[in-house]
Amino acid sequence: xxxxxxxxxxxxxxxxxxxxxxxxxxxxxxxxxxxxxxxxxxxxxxxxxxxxxxxxxxxxxxxxxxxxxxxxxxxxxxxxxxxxxxxxxxxxxxxxxxxxxxxxxxxxxxxxxxxxxxxxxxxxxxxxxxxxxxxxxxxxxxxxxxxxxxxxxxxxxxxxxxxxxxxxxxxxxxxxxxxxxxxxxxxxxxxxxxxxxxxxxxxxxxxxxxxxxxxxxxxxxxxxxxxxxxxxxxxxxxxxxxxxxxxxxxxxxxxxxxxxxxxxxxxxxxxxxxxxxxxxxxxxxxxxxxxxxxxxxxxxxxxxxxxxxxxxxxxxxxxxxxxxxxxxxxxx
Amino acid sequence: xxxxxxxxxxxxxxxxxxxxxxxxxxxxxxxxxxxxxxxxxxxxxxxxxxxxxxxxxxxxxxxxxxxxxxxxxxxxxxxxxxxxxxxxxxxxxxxxxxxxxxxxxxxxxxxxxxxxxxxxxxxxxxxxxxxxxxxxxxxxxxxxxxxxxxxxxxxxxxxxxxxxxxxxxxxxxxxxxxxxxxxxxxxxxxxxxxxxxxxxxxxxxxxxxxxxxxxxxxxxxxxxxxxxxxxxxxxxxxxxxxxxxxxxxxxxxx
Numbered sequence: 001x002x003x004x005x006x007x008x009x010x011x012x013x014x015x016x017x018x019x020x021x022x023x024x025x026x027x028x029x030x031x032x033x034x035x036x037x038x039x040x041x042x043x044x045x046x047x048x049x050x051x052x053x054x055x056x057x058x059x060x061x062x063x064x065x066x067x068x069x070x071x072x073x074x075x076x077x078x079x080x081x082x083x084x085x086x087x088x089x090x091x092x093x094x095x096x097x098x099x100x101x102x103x104x105x106x107x108x109x110x111x112x113x114x115x116x117x118x119x120x121x122x123x124x125x126x127x128x129x130x131x132x133x134x135x136x137x138x139x140x141x142x143x144x145x146x147x148x149x150x151x152x153x154x155x156x157x158x159x160x161x162x163x164x165x166x167x168x169x170x171x172x173x174x175x176x177x178x179x180x181x182x183x184x185x186x187x188x189x190x191x192x193x194x195x196x197x198x199x200x201x202x203x204x205x206x207x208x209x210x211x212x213x214x215x216x217x218x219x220x221x222x223x224x225x226x227x228x229x230x231x232x233x234x235x236x237x238x239x240x241x242x243x244x245x246x247x248x249x250x251x252x253x254x255x256x257x258x259x260x261x262x263x264x265x266x267x268x269x270x271x272x273x274x275x276x277x278x279x280x281x282x283x284x285x286x287x288x289x290x291x292x293x294x295x296x297x298x299x300x301x302x303x304x305x306x307x308x309x310x311x312x313x314x315x316x317x318x319x320x321x322x323x324x325x326x327x328x329x330x331x332x
Numbered sequence: 333x334x335x336x337x338x339x340x341x342x343x344x345x346x347x348x349x350x351x352x353x354x355x356x357x358x359x360x361x362x363x364x365x366x367x368x369x370x371x372x373x374x375x376x377x378x379x380x381x382x383x384x385x386x387x388x389x390x391x392x393x394x395x396x397x398x399x400x401x402x403x404x405x406x407x408x409x410x411x412x413x414x415x416x417x418x419x420x421x422x423x424x425x426x427x428x429x430x431x432x433x434x435x436x437x438x439x440x441x442x443x444x445x446x447x448x449x450x451x452x453x454x455x456x457x458x459x460x461x462x463x464x465x466x467x468x469x470x471x472x473x474x475x476x477x478x479x480x481x482x483x484x485x486x487x488x489x490x491x492x493x494x495x496x497x498x499x500x501x502x503x504x505x506x507x508x509x510x511x512x513x514x515x516x517x518x519x520x521x522x523x524x525x526x527x528x529x530x531x532x533x534x535x536x537x538x539x540x541x542x543x544x545x546x547x548x549x550x551x552x553x554x555x556x557x558x559x560x561x562x563x564x565x566x567x568x569x570x571x572x573x574x575x576x577x578x579x580x581x582x583x584x585x586x
Contacts, residue, residue, distance in 0.1 A: 057384050057413060058399020082413075083461070104461035109360050109397030112458065120456045132445075134460040135383060136417040143414060155422055156465040158506050159441075159494030165450045179507060209404045210385050211412040265401050274396045324405045 034254045035201045038303060041253040042068045045191045045223045053080040053189040053221060054087060057212030058108055059267060061087050062195035062227050064260035064304040070094040071298060080189055082138045082213065086263065086280050089113040092128060093290045094298070099129035101187065103138045110277050114284040124287060132166055137184050142213050144186035145220030151183040192221035194246060195261045197269060198230040203251025206243040209267025218246045227255045229269050259308045270319040334539055336566050338519035340574060340585045341538050343369060344566040345517045346476050350375045356428045357381050357466060360398055361584060362476050363430035368578045369570065381426060383462040385416045394583060417462065421469045424509055429470035431463055432477050435488050438532050438552055440475065440495025440513030440525060442467065443488040450490060460492050467493035472514045479518035485551040496530030521546050522563055531555055536563040
């Protein structure tokens with residue numbers, strides 16, 4: 001994989017710069033301090049009680065960030081995702097969450113999310129508050145948040161019992177006399193963590209494949225951590241500006257973390273580990289087995305790099321994607 | 333004893349219902365195979381749309397989930413979910429959507445939220461996902477579900493996605509853009525819906541299935557069409573397509 005570093009000095013972490021700052025006579029521009037480690041990004045931007053959105057619809061789900069949040073012992077988080085997927089199943093099992101804001105509690109294509117179900121049905125490891133929408137409702141919440149609107153209208157929820165159990169779904173009269181329409185309130189996470197294929201050191205981020213609601217969640221959030229498979233030169237970004245989903249303007253931290261989305265996938269980099277999604281169904285049915293898995297694969301590894309090594313070369317060989325290159329286009 | 337499985341019968345019945353359809357909202361499982369079969373038979377212009385953000389998918393392998401990477405490679409268009417839900421679905425561009433659920437009532441209303449009380453559920457189900465808005469906006473909804481007393485209930489524990497609601501034109505009065513459920517394909521029979529009352533009506537029994545078998549698996553006594561027929565069994569060509577080309581490993585059809 002190409003890791004296109006620009007200058008040597010742009011690659012230093014926040015910590016390294018702090019150490020050498022007194023030796024450096026020239027003040028570095030603010031942008032260059034975004035590149036950092038997962039540990040530092042989580043330590044700086046994710047706090048107990050925060051509202052956290054780690055989006056990505058099936059694709060580009062930053063499990064590496066979730067595992068670091070678990071390792072750092074975060075508590076009382078309000079976790080937002082359309083489909084909590086295994087990522088929030090793991091965080092709930094680890095006791096990080098007090099509430100879920102969501103629209104679908106499934107292990108996609110496999111079955112239910114057992115750890116979340118245990119929390120909801122039995123309060124294990126702790127009671128879990130739920131704020132439930134539909135997919136379009138969640139998207140609309142992020143749009144309202146990103147566009148700084150008081151609410152966003154959508155033609156949903158008519159005839160459904162969902163508004164009865166979620167008083168934040170309201171109906172208003174169209175001011176143009178078209179009748180009532182459902183609205184949802186803005187969602188502005190304290191932090192959004194976006195996984196993508198590539199970004200430059202300033203956080204200009206390019207993502208292809210399923211876009212989900214990544215862009216909306218990022219623009220809605222107070223802080224944004226971008227996690228990528230590759231750091232590329234700014235000129236790579238500028239060569240294909242339509243592909244830039246998130247501008248560095250709104251990004252606080254950039255983390256280079258290959259395989260950071262496993263068992264989710266990154267189009268063009270690695271396949272979804274469907275075997276793992278199926279295996280998680282087995283593991284997560286049992287509370288002890290779930291805890292044992294977390295002990296071994298989250299608490300028992302220092303970081304994602306160690307997780308990647310532990311998963312073994314056969315895993316990454318198995319998940320190697322096919323070649324399906326886009327035809328280049330002329331932006332001249 | 334038939335030389336095809338109940339799943340194969342369901343897939344074939346659902347595929348036939350897609351004749352002439354242009355855009356179909358697909359989930360995984362049986363609807364996926366039914367759409368693939370329809371593309372090869374009665375609906376060659378069918379474009380597969382996935383709520384994950386894909387229009388015109390052409391997956392090279394059977395997708396395990398609606399976000400499978402194989403759905404992206406070679407698709408016509410991949411967009412954000414804001415675009416998919418806003419422009420394609422709410423924009424009224426989806427001809428048919430497949431839905432299912434843990435519970436269904438006689439008006440095709442679906443429950444995918446909870447069994448028992450919402451605050452203290454006996455079983456917490458996945459929830460709506462896109463189903464609530466899909467049920468409202470798709471021009472037609474097709475339902476594929478196994479017939480069972482636990483699923484076909486007199487009264488839902490929770491109404492997640494509106495079908496014909498209380499029946500008798502309630503959808504129209506509420507100004508819902510889509511026409512709602514039109515077909516329910518089960519492993520024993522096929523239902524359609526009475527256009528006036530919005531109630532499920534049994535229209536065909538699969539070969540070898542008796543009316544008593546159907547009644548035994550329902551929580552209400554179903555309306556039966558005066559023109560009740562036998563569902564036409566899968567043709568050799570339909571079975572060949574299913575078994576040799578679309579699902580050779582038998583993931584969905586067994």
